[in-house]
Amino acid sequence: MLPFKLYLLAHHTAVLLVLNTCRRARGAEYSHGGRRGCLKGTRETVLNEIESWVKEFNHSPIFWLNGLAGTGKSTIAQTVSEWIFADGQLGASFFCSRDFEDRSDLHFIFPTLAFQLAHKFHKFRSALISLLLSNPDVAHESLYRQMERLIVEPLRSADVSTIIVIDALDECKDEEPSSAILSVLARLVKRIPKVKFFITGRPESRIKTGFRLPILMNSTSVFVLHDVNPLLINSDIRLFLKHELSELAARRRLERWPSDEQVNLLCSRAAGLFIYAVATVKFLDSNTHLPEHRLDVIVKLPECTAPEGKTRFNPKMTLDSLYTSILQTAFREEDSEVYSKVRSTIGAVVLLVNPLPSSAIAKLVGLDPREVILFLMLAQSLLALCEDSDQPVKSFHKSFPDFITNSSRCTDTRFYISPNEMHLELVMGCLRTMNDGLEQNLLSLPDYTLNSEVEDLETRVDDRISITLRYACLSWHNHLTETDGDVSSVVSCLRIFLEEKFLAWLEVVSAIGAVGGATVGLERLVLWSQEVRLHPSL
Amino acid sequence: MDQVAKSEQLLDTAKDYFRFVIKFFEVIKVSATHIYHSALELCPTSSIIRKLYYHRRITRLPKVVIGTPESWARNIAISHNDDYNGPCIWSPCGRFVAVQTRRAVEIRNQLTLELITILQLTKLIRDLAGPLAYSPDGRSIACASDTAIIIWDIQTGGVAKGIKRRAHTTSHWGQGPKYPLGTW
16 A cells, blocks of 8 residues: 555655646735625625626626726625635636736736646646646747636636636736737637636726627626715725724724714715725724824815815825825924935835835835834835734735826825836835845855755845845846936946946846846846937936 | 946947847856856857956866857847748837747747747648738737638737638739738
8 A cells, every 4th residue: 555655645746846837926816915805794786796697607707897996896806706715616816916026917827827726626737737748838828828728728628617716907017908818718718618707807998898809798797896876885885984993993992983974974085985995994093093083184184176066076086185194194294304215115115016024125225124114104004014024015005006106196295206216216226235235156056056956045045135135136127117317326336236246146046046037137228228328318 | 438438338238248148048047156167258258248257257177268259149049940931020119020930920039039929820721821911010910821811919829810711712812822911
């Protein structure tokens, strides 16, 4: 018996090894990221509709949940994923996110889904493994081929029925006029009749045209979240606010708080945007302030400046004034220098290619780490902050970066973050970090070794290359391409980097296994230098 | 040094380093130390990277005395494939090239020749004969063969449109055996 067990073990290990060679985005499943589902009793119309779509197999194979920013798409996607996981029907899920490079790359979607499907379905795994063995580069092919070979063929040979969830499709970088993923789905979905797709996204034009492709029109059920009866949404938002605020009141021992008028006012200001309610609760729940004082601040906000005669005001305006007043309450200094530091800190959080912990942000923008922690704490109702200061910091919802980097929405110039200027600051930070931190043979690798021969390569990388340096080495060119204006300081920093640290950078990139990305970076550098030469005044 | 000269120099250096990384891509990928052992020793004598970094090479092997190229080869990247069959065209944006093989069309990065997408043939077209043409917006590629016309959508790699040609209708289609597509 033993040899057989050994064989099984060896087989199992080999299978895992092959699967792990397939590139994929980490943390894209529904269970990562600490999202919460819908509060019980809210969003019932949409959830009922989705439930009947899930249960009936004659229904269209695709369900498109479409809604404006902040209407609660991801929360609903989270709830749906949790249910169908509990029913055993969830095959795979991919929650796209602009905050992470891999989770905003279309080319990671199908390989990641395939990886999850392989863990779930035995037959799918065998089909996928034989494919990967014969064609290890399939994850680098075109989207059509990826979907065909990684998803459709193995699913057909495994003959399983399952549901696949893709959340926030609009957060992937995509230059097609009609969403690339959707046109691929349109062509292939007929070949896997037992599989359903649940997709959410903002009604951006390319996604809308994608769903209008003739082949998709007939096979898609559409639910438009922002067209739900406003009364229904209002009562959902009221339920949510009451629930969250009564919990807060109990925790902080407040009695008869908040009053019904206050809740009514908040509901009408939310104007159908769940994110307004979520942001308000987050703002009230501050450890350093009394919730009732903070609620007064919001209640006292001037009514929105919507043109007269309009009964329902523009939801974006109310959200913008909420964000502005949260920022104004958090930072009340007179000193203009403080605001430039605040902008650097928050700007880094919203524009980094991948999120970083506060200490790394401090190094990158050249501020005292204690100061950065202070600013982040002050702005915490707008951020996803952990108790643990080693954890990366993100904004709590993508409507916040949209707001603060748009000068027509964020009208308080003390807080407006100009993307070009911020990228300039970040690329300078990256170059400074690399010029200071890189040196020849930083990892003390023995001469004439291949990377694969160094057994503890990963530990060496972790020990000797700080998170900041790693980020700088991998992402400086992403920021470089976004710069604008006076770049002479960047040019002089680049010169030091190229003349003294270039090979040390290549070493690090080689040890991390990112040489492919480095060629992209150098190509960008060539293009950027051409621009600078043509327009020296830039 | 004035601003213009500085930016000229930056561009030259960037191009030179880019060639270095492309030329020694495989070496750098598998070994960080061989950047100093092999890549530096073998890079062209006139290259900027050699001027700035050659003194940092680490080698216990005999020094290469003769045979190092003098400058970067004119072709900065080469892609070998016995199947290449037919013309190679530039994309309208100038960043990609499309090239025919017997069974597919490959889209490659024009600088590194890294493979970006393969456009596969379908039942409509089993062999590629005619020349390729990019659409003016660079999103699609068209090709004709003896039996059909086909248009691929580049990003998805799928066939956007295809028409099968009936036999003996050459006169409507093009002239003679080459079936020139002309321009878009």
